[in-house]
Amino acid sequence: MRRLTAGLVLLGLLVPLPAQLLAGGVEGGWPLRNSLLVALAATLLATLLGTAAGMGLRGRFAGRGLALALIALPLLLPPVIPGAAWLLAAERLGHGAGWPGLALWHALLAAPLVALIVRDALERVEPALFRAAAACGAPPELAARRLLRPRLLPAMAAGAALAFALSVGESSLALLLGAETLPAASLPGGAAAGTALVPLIVAGVLALALLRRPFQPEA
Amino acid sequence: MRPDPLRAALLVTPLVLLVLAAAVAPLGALLWRGVAETEVAPALPRTLRMLRHWDGKGLPDDMAFEALAADLAALRAAGGTGSQAMARAAGRLGADVPALREVLPGTAGRAAETRTTRATSILVADAAWGEAESWAALRRAGGAASGFHLLAAIGLRQTAGGGLEDSAAGPHARALLLRGIGAALLAVLASLPLAWPLARWMADAAPRRAALLAGLVLLPLLAGEAARAAGWSVLAGSGPGVALAALVLGAVPLMALPVALCLRRAGPGLARAAAAHGMSPLGVFRRVHWPLARPGLAAGCALVFPQALGSFVGPGLLDPDMPWAAGALAAAARAGEWGQAGALTAWLLLPVLLAALLLLRLWRARA
Numbered sequence: 001m002r003r004l005t006a007g008l009v010l011l012g013l014l015v016p017l018p019a020q021l022l023a024g025g026v027e028g029g030w031p032l033r034n035s036l037l038v039a040l041a042a043t044l045l046a047t048l049l050g051t052a053a054g055m056g057l058r059g060r061f062a063g064r065g066l067a068l069a070l071i072a073l074p075l076l077l078p079p080v081i082p083g084a085a086w087l088l089a090a091e092r093l094g095h096g097a098g099w100p101g102l103a104l105w106h107a108l109l110a111a112p113l114v115a116l117i118v119r120d121a122l123e124r125v126e127p128a129l130f131r132a133a134a135a136c137g138a139p140p141e142l143a144a145r146r147l148l149r150p151r152l153l154p155a156m157a158a159g160a161a162l163a164f165a166l167s168v169g170e171s172s173l174a175l176l177l178g179a180e181t182l183p184a185a186s187l188p189g190g191a192a193a194g195t196a197l198v199p200l201i202v203a204g205v206l207a208l209a210l211l212r213r214p215f216q217p218e219a
Numbered sequence: 220m221r222p223d224p225l226r227a228a229l230l231v232t233p234l235v236l237l238v239l240a241a242a243v244a245p246l247g248a249l250l251w252r253g254v255a256e257t258e259v260a261p262a263l264p265r266t267l268r269m270l271r272h273w274d275g276k277g278l279p280d281d282m283a284f285e286a287l288a289a290d291l292a293a294l295r296a297a298g299g300t301g302s303q304a305m306a307r308a309a310g311r312l313g314a315d316v317p318a319l320r321e322v323l324p325g326t327a328g329r330a331a332e333t334r335t336t337r338a339t340s341i342l343v344a345d346a347a348w349g350e351a352e353s354w355a356a357l358r359r360a361g362g363a364a365s366g367f368h369l370l371a372a373i374g375l376r377q378t379a380g381g382g383l384e385d386s387a388a389g390p391h392a393r394a395l396l397l398r399g400i401g402a403a404l405l406a407v408l409a410s411l412p413l414a415w416p417l418a419r420w421m422a423d424a425a426p427r428r429a430a431l432l433a434g435l436v437l438l439p440l441l442a443g444e445a446a447r448a449a450g451w452s453v454l455a456g457s458g459p460g461v462a463l464a465a466l467v468l469g470a471v472p473l474m475a476l477p478v479a480l481c482l483r484r485a486g487p488g489l490a491r492a493a494a495a496h497g498m499s500p501l502g503v504f505r506r507v508h509w510p511l512a513r514p515g516l517a518a519g520c521a522l523v524f525p526q527a528l529g530s531f532v533g534p535g536l537l538d539p540d541m542p543w544a545a546g547a548l549a550a551a552a553r554a555g556e557w558g559q560a561g562a563l564t565a566w567l568l569l570p571v572l573l574a575a576l577l578l579l580r581l582w583r584a585r586a
Binding site: 107 | 241439522525568
């Protein structure tokens with residue numbers, strides 16, 4: 001019974017996505033290029049900063065709680081508010097500020113997720129392994145390299161895939177800033193109604209599922 | 220092996236600095252515009268300087284009338300830039316006291332044609348200058364900051380005596396805000412029962428299937444609001460019901476994923492043990508699953524409420540006639556009405572902050 005309800009809810013979640021393709025022909029071009037550029041910049045920034053933050057958040061330091069709250073802030077703001085704030089900033093800085101603003105904001109949305117994934121992956125490394133490495137005479141740098149790096153790289157890749165997919169799909173800020181990315185252009189009346197958006201996202205999610213396996217039981 | 224404090228702080232610093240520069244600073248600037256007064260001060264500097272000495276009782280003295288005449292004459296003499304400044308000032312004053320919208324340009328024209336002392340020419344040109352209300356509105360709008368936009372966003376205005384009264388658009392403004400907050404609350408409450416079976420399924424499934432399910436649930440979330448809204452508009456047309464349903468369904472993944480992660484991490488052992496000892500399914504739900512899922516539920520609510528409160532793409536597409544708070548904010552920002560946009564931002568941030576504090580307490584109480 002519960003399985004049936006869950007299946008129905010899942011169906012309800014997924015049904016609008018293919019329907020979007022019915023809305024019109026597939027048209028790539030400028031919106032696709034814009035989306036990819038913004039998403040690449042956002043992915044790069046989010047992965048770098050998010051990984052560093054995820055590694056740092058494992059330690060204890062003064063102001064850790066405040067840092068955590070600030071890092072999570074972009075996810076907890078109603079999406080229209082950063083849109084309006086960046087529109088005001090773009091007006092003040094000149095209209096060229098819209099594009100970097102969009103990429104920056106997408107990076108800030110994804111960075112906490114990257115940090116979460118990285119921290120989680122590193123926390124799973126058994127502390128006993130470090131003691132064993134030290135007992136065998138391995139210097140701490142070597143132990144860190146051999147024990148942490150194999151966990152770090154897949155986590156970074158998963159975070160990057162998530163950041164990319166998030167940036168390609170985000171629409172609120174793109175619409176307000178007037179950026180012709182895929183979601184903005186795929187609305188009725190946009191330049192490319194019914195676009196190649198869904199396949200892109202599918203690729204991102206598949207990559208995520210393959211790289212991460214987030215529900216693997218604890219080792 | 221945890222990083223030492225200095226290293227940890229240095230690793231976190233770049234992201235924190237970027238958040239401060241790219242999120243906190245623009246947000247602060249927007250909020251400041253919600254209280255800043257920028258329209259009247261550039262147009263009527265002399266008048267405002269004179270009004271500083273006015274005690275607010277009765278009419279200001281002759282010097283204020285003289286200064287107003289001088290300011291208006293200067294604006295007329297300045298040509299195009301002057302008339303623009305006057306239009307902005309008149310717009311701002313008219314938003315407070317509707318009659319004043321016409322008074323300022325009218326006075327400027329008629330006072331220039333009257334042959335008396337400048338102070339008298341103002342009074343002759345328009346009777347509005349014989350009322351303390353007009354002067355009080357002028358003084359309030361001429362300061363560096365005021366609560367005018369904040370009050371207007373909840374449909375109130377300040378009277379000359381300092382009290383508060385309903386503005387002309389009062390009921391409409393309050394309905395706008397309440398509708399937005401109500402819809403967000405509804406999204407939170409309605410997504411809970413929808414997300415629960417989905418989260419349990421993800422939590423209980425075998426690893427490979429759980430990853431696939433999580434990917435499928437993540438899919439509509441990552442596809443974005445615009446894609447979902449476009450799909451629903453093809454399938455179901457538009458209307459308030461469709462907009463609300465799309466809002467609720469859009470919130471389900473955000474609620475289901477944290478809950479599923481939480482339950483998955485706790486493992487099936489406790490629930491199995493409770494069932495094996497004869498606890499009823501309802502009891503297992505109440506005593507085992509619900510407490511285990513509480514941090515996930517708090518995280519889900521903390522994500523869903525602001526997302527639903529600030530979504531304007533979907534409602535704008537699926538129900539264009541119904542103004543929502545987020546839609547009004549987006550429209551104000553597009554039109555460059557920064558006073559209104561800043562005030563709406565403040566009123567939308569308030570429930571988000573309250574909800575975040577409440578959920579933080581819930582979370583801490585368990586952990």
